[in-house]
Amino acid sequence: MIPSSRPLRARIHLDAILHNYRLAKGAASKARALAVIKANAYGHGAVQVGRMLAPQADGFAVACLGEALELRESGIRNPILLLEGAFSPDEIAVADRADLALVVHCREQLDWVLAARPSRPLPCWIKIDSGMHRVGFAPEAFAEVHARLRACPHVGQRCAMTHFARADEPEHPYTHTQLEVFDQALQGAPLPCSLANSAAILAWPRAHRDWTRPGIMLYGASPFASEDARARDLRPAMTLESALIAIRDLRPGDPIGYGGRFVCDRPTRVGVAAVGYADGYPRHARDGSPVAVKGRITRVIGRVSMDMITLDLTGMEDVRLGDPVELWGRTVSATDVAHASDTIAYQLFTSVSRRVPLVYEGL
Secondary structure: OOOOOOOOEEEEEHHHHHHHHHHHHHHOOOOEEEEEOHHHHHHOOHHHHHHHHOOOOOEEEEOOHHHHHHHHHOOOOOOEEEOOOOOOHHHHHHHHHOOOEEEEOOHHHHHHHHHOOOOOOEEEEEEEOOOOOOOOEOHHHHHHHHHHHHHOOOEEEEEEEOOOOOOOOOOOOHHHHHHHHHHHHHOOOOOOEEOOOHHHHHHOHHHOOOEEOOOHHHHOOOOOOOOOHHHOOOOOOEEEEEEEEEEEEEOOOOEEOHHHOEEOOOOEEEEEEOOOHHHOOOOOOOOOOEEEEOOEEEEEOOOOOOOOEEEEOOOOOOOOOOOEEEEEOOOOOHHHHHHOOOOOHHHHHHHOOOOOOEEEEOO
16 A cells, blocks of 8 residues: 555554553442443554553453454454344354353344353343343343343353443433433342443442443543543543645635635635545534644634645744644544534544554554
8 A cells, every 4th residue: 555645644642542541440440441442442443452451451342243353363362342242143153262252132142142052151241221222121121131141051251231321411310210220120130230331430430330331531532421520631542633735815705615604704814734524524513613733723714625624824924834733632622623513522533534544652
């Protein structure tokens, strides 16, 4: 592959990810923590992140078999949980050979596990739908499902789990309701439990239990729907950066970009940076979305194009072609960019396209 000559890259700060994992462990000090590195570690590179965390991580969680096998093929031997379980009976045999743990969230998966002939006891995590209403067994079905798995000679470690719908809203009572539903479903069953995602790790101590599942917090973005001091110690793990490739001066009344969405209301110095929606920068970023040029915050003006964005450089007379532009990272909050684009930091990170080189640093 010919290296890209564009001045665009995503710098991945591995030291920040390690810091954030340790922060998750410290916040729930009695629990073990599965580092969630599905979706290519939220766009940060699953193999590189997994290798870096492997000496300290209690285990990893991924969405599917393909993601887990990539980690195994890279030499990672830590426990790995398939968060969506098996998609067919054949996948159970592959999971057995790869020494993976399975979430079981529906009757079909339960039947596949019970009918399997693995070479080792299969670890199974029973998912209870405590109110997310996405996947999982109804609370009243848990006792029967658990009994069948407990009686199966080739089922090994069992764990009960659920997922919260509104833990990112610490004042909302729904997480308390889900906790009550989950605890009532278990009715004292002596099982290890896993409930806490990133938001619950930081805001819901009652949810810590035996295993936590830190995800977005590993990558330095706040898990909360609004600003919350509990996320202040997280360190951004990705800096998406480019450079200025053009600078021009426009007059009042001059429109900028497709559709002329932004019209200059004063003499305006405009910069163009080499990044666009084909790279993962959100197309729907509004005028005023934050961006940093040469370390100083300014704003996006005009629609985002496939390969370029236009920036307000008015009053920044010292900037030149080639000067650095940070789209998000340590100066510009990914959460602030997401809010300006009516999305979330999760989507920003996972949308970074393959034509953006990932550059690893920090360890």
